[in-house]
Structures are given as structure tokens and as C-alpha cells.
Amino acid sequence: MPFFSARGRTPRLAPELDDADLGKLLKRLLSASRLNMAGGTEICVAQMAQVLEPDDLSADRRAHRLSVLAEFLSASHLPGAWARREPRNARALVLHAWSALEQGRGAGRMTDAAATWKTCLLAAELAPEDPSPWVVMLGVARLERYAEREVFSVWNEIVARDRWHREAYLSMLAYLSPQEAGSLGQVLEFVGSLRTRMPANAPCASVELAAHLLQYHSAMARGGTEALLARNHWNGERAARFLDRALATWPSPAFFSHAAAVADLNLLAYALTAAGGPRETAPVFDAIGGKVTSWPWRVEGDPVAAFETARNKAR
Structure with a gap:
């Protein structure tokens, strides 16, 4: 699993992005799974709690750590073990539910959507200010094709707690796309309404770019003439204006402060x-x-190889 490299600028898959503490935890969890040592579960649970539960951890940073750990541990017993040990710990419950969601995404359906939903409701009760349980519920509602009113009800709970939650906005963008439950018109309306209200450096600043990528990849996937002409998407007024604006601001170290800034730069x-x-x-x-x-580079094949090829051309 090529997650880690000793050389900082050697291209590597880095799910932790620039979060050094999260990166160290992922290494420890990977080593523990390979060693299968006695008492390993207790040690791993303690290490996860240490990374997810500091009092001074921002909600944005915690959400990033939860999402990365949930995907990393989607096939592991650890999230369930922690939730069983501490059934009234909101962080443990959210991680357990989120890892079940990631496992469901891989399989195409949830093993027990009702149980995951119930876990999220309990976590929301224990930590009423935290949007994370609702973010997981939004993912479950999308995957299980819940009614539109339920999706928007969950969405309203999220934005009431975190106005610019990155994961939630990207999730809602996918829900409104033609590939899921919406249309291109709904995507454009969603992005347009966001553009007029959102601070330029908000955590969800990449939503408009993600929408452009959805359109570009859709054209590529259709093949034939549309695929050959897909690059022209970036010459359109809206796309070109967005790229110019992002190029002028995003790479500045002082512009973004949210945990997934490196993902947006990718x-x-x-x-x-x-x-x-x-x-x-x-x-x-x-x-x-x-x-x-991994995304969006994996669309071109091996993500690290695609990244390195593009970076070499840039240099």
C-alpha cells in the first residue's frame, strides 16, 4: 500500500494530506494490522482517541481526520471495537458509522443502513453541535436512495451547524448531479447560489471546480467526438474565469486554512x-x-504516476 514515503516531495498517496499527527496514526495502525500483536486493539483505540478527541481540535480538522480514518479502516474491526467499548462516545460512534458508510460505498449498498442511521442519531444526541453524524447520514441517504425530502432535511441539519462544511457540499454536489438524482441545471443552480454567498477561501471553495470536473469527466466517459472535444470545456467563460481566479490565490500559503487545502490544490x-x-x-x-x-488523478490510471507525469510537464 504506497501511502508513505521517506522523501517529503517524492509523489505519494497521502490521505492525511499535511496532517502530521494523522499521518503518524495511519502508519501505526498499518503496522499494528500487520503485526497482529496481543493487546493491539486496545492500543489502536487509544491512539485513535488521542488523535480525534483533543479539546483544542477544530471541527474542520476533526472532520478531516474522521473521513480519512473511516476510509482507511472501512474493512477493519477497530471502529466497531471502539464503539462497543465506549457506546456513549460520539467520536467513536461517528467513526463506526462513517466506516460502515465507506464499506457500503465499496459494495454499492449498506449492510445495515438502519443500524448506521441509528448510530448517527445517537452520536448527534450526544454531540448536538457536531455536523459529522449528519454528514454520514447524508452519505447513507444518497447511497440508499432515500426520498429527496429526507436528503434535504439532513442537509439543513448540517448547514445549521457548519455553514461551509467541505465534505457536505461535495456530497450534495454529487447528489444533485445527473449521475445521481439531479441534473446539470441543478448543479449549476447549486454552484451559482454558493458563489454569491461563500467566502473565497471557505473550506468548500472547491465545489465549483468539482462541478467543472464532473462535466469534463462526463464528456470524456461518453467517448467519441465528445471525448476529443472535452478539453474545450476549460476554454468556456465560466471555467476559464474560475481557473484564473484560483491560480492567482489558492497556491498562496496564507490563503487557505482548512484541513483539506492540499486536496483542493490537487x-x-x-x-x-x-x-x-x-x-x-x-x-x-x-x-x-x-x-x-487519489481523486481526481485515478481517472487517468495510477494516481501517483499521473500526478508525476503532470508535474514533470509543468517543470
Whole structure:
């Protein structure tokens, strides 16, 4: 599993992004799973709690850590073990529910959506200010094709707690897309309403770019003439204006402060590469520093190889 490298700027899949404490935890969990040592579960649970429960941890940073751990541990017994040990611990419950959601995404359906939903409701009761249980419920509602009113009810609970929650906005974008339950018109309306209200450096600033990528990848997937002309998407007024604005601001170290900023820079580097402007992309790759995200690079095949090819062209 090529998650880790000793050289900081050597391209590598980095689910932790620039979160050093999370990266150390992922290494420990990976080593523990390989060693299968006695008392390993207790040690791992304690280490997870240490990373997820500091009093000074921001809600944005905690959400990032939860989402990464949930995907990393989707096939592990650890989230369930922690939830059983501490059935009134909101963080343990959310991690357990989120890992079940990630496992369901991999399988195409939830094993027990009702149980996961119930776990989220209990977590929400224990930590009423935390949007994370509701973010998981939004994922469950999408995967299980719940009624639109239920999806929007959950969405309203999220934004009432965190106005610019990155994971929630990207999830809602996917729900409104033609590939799921919506249409291109709904995507454009969603992005347009967000553009007029959202601070330029909000955690969900990449939603508009993600929408452009959805349209670009849809054209590529259709093949034929549409695939050949897909690059023209980036020459459109809206896409070109967005890329110019993002290139001028996003790579600055002082612009973004949210936990997934490096993931957003990966999106921007990919889009600029797809648009055919390799020289313009160099500052973005410098800001990324070799920390590769699986999406969107995996669309081109091996994500690390695709990233490295694009970075070499930029240089």
C-alpha cells in the first residue's frame, strides 16, 4: 500500500494530506494490522482517541481526520471495537458509522443502513453541535436512495451547524448531479447560489471546480467526438474565469486554512493540466509538495504516476 514515503516531495498517496499527527496514526495502525500483536486493539483505540478527541481540535480538522480514518479502516474491526467499548462516545460512534458508510460505498449498498442511521442519531444526541453524524447520514441517504425530502432535511441539519462544511457540499454536489438524482441545471443552480454567498477561501471553495470536473469527466466517459472535444470545456467563460481566479490565490500559503487545502490544490493542478497549461501549473505543484490525492488523478490510471507525469510537464 504506497501511502508513505521517506522523501517529503517524492509523489505519494497521502490521505492525511499535511496532517502530521494523522499521518503518524495511519502508519501505526498499518503496522499494528500487520503485526497482529496481543493487546493491539486496545492500543489502536487509544491512539485513535488521542488523535480525534483533543479539546483544542477544530471541527474542520476533526472532520478531516474522521473521513480519512473511516476510509482507511472501512474493512477493519477497530471502529466497531471502539464503539462497543465506549457506546456513549460520539467520536467513536461517528467513526463506526462513517466506516460502515465507506464499506457500503465499496459494495454499492449498506449492510445495515438502519443500524448506521441509528448510530448517527445517537452520536448527534450526544454531540448536538457536531455536523459529522449528519454528514454520514447524508452519505447513507444518497447511497440508499432515500426520498429527496429526507436528503434535504439532513442537509439543513448540517448547514445549521457548519455553514461551509467541505465534505457536505461535495456530497450534495454529487447528489444533485445527473449521475445521481439531479441534473446539470441543478448543479449549476447549486454552484451559482454558493458563489454569491461563500467566502473565497471557505473550506468548500472547491465545489465549483468539482462541478467543472464532473462535466469534463462526463464528456470524456461518453467517448467519441465528445471525448476529443472535452478539453474545450476549460476554454468556456465560466471555467476559464474560475481557473484564473484560483491560480492567482489558492497556491498562496496564507490563503487557505482548512484541513483539506492540499486536496483542493490537487483538484486545481489536475484541472490546469487538463486545460493544457502546464507552465501555469508549476506553483500549484510546488504548493502540493508531492502529497497526492487519489481523486481526481485515478481517472487517468495510477494516481501517483499521473500526478508525476503532470508535474514533470509543468517543470
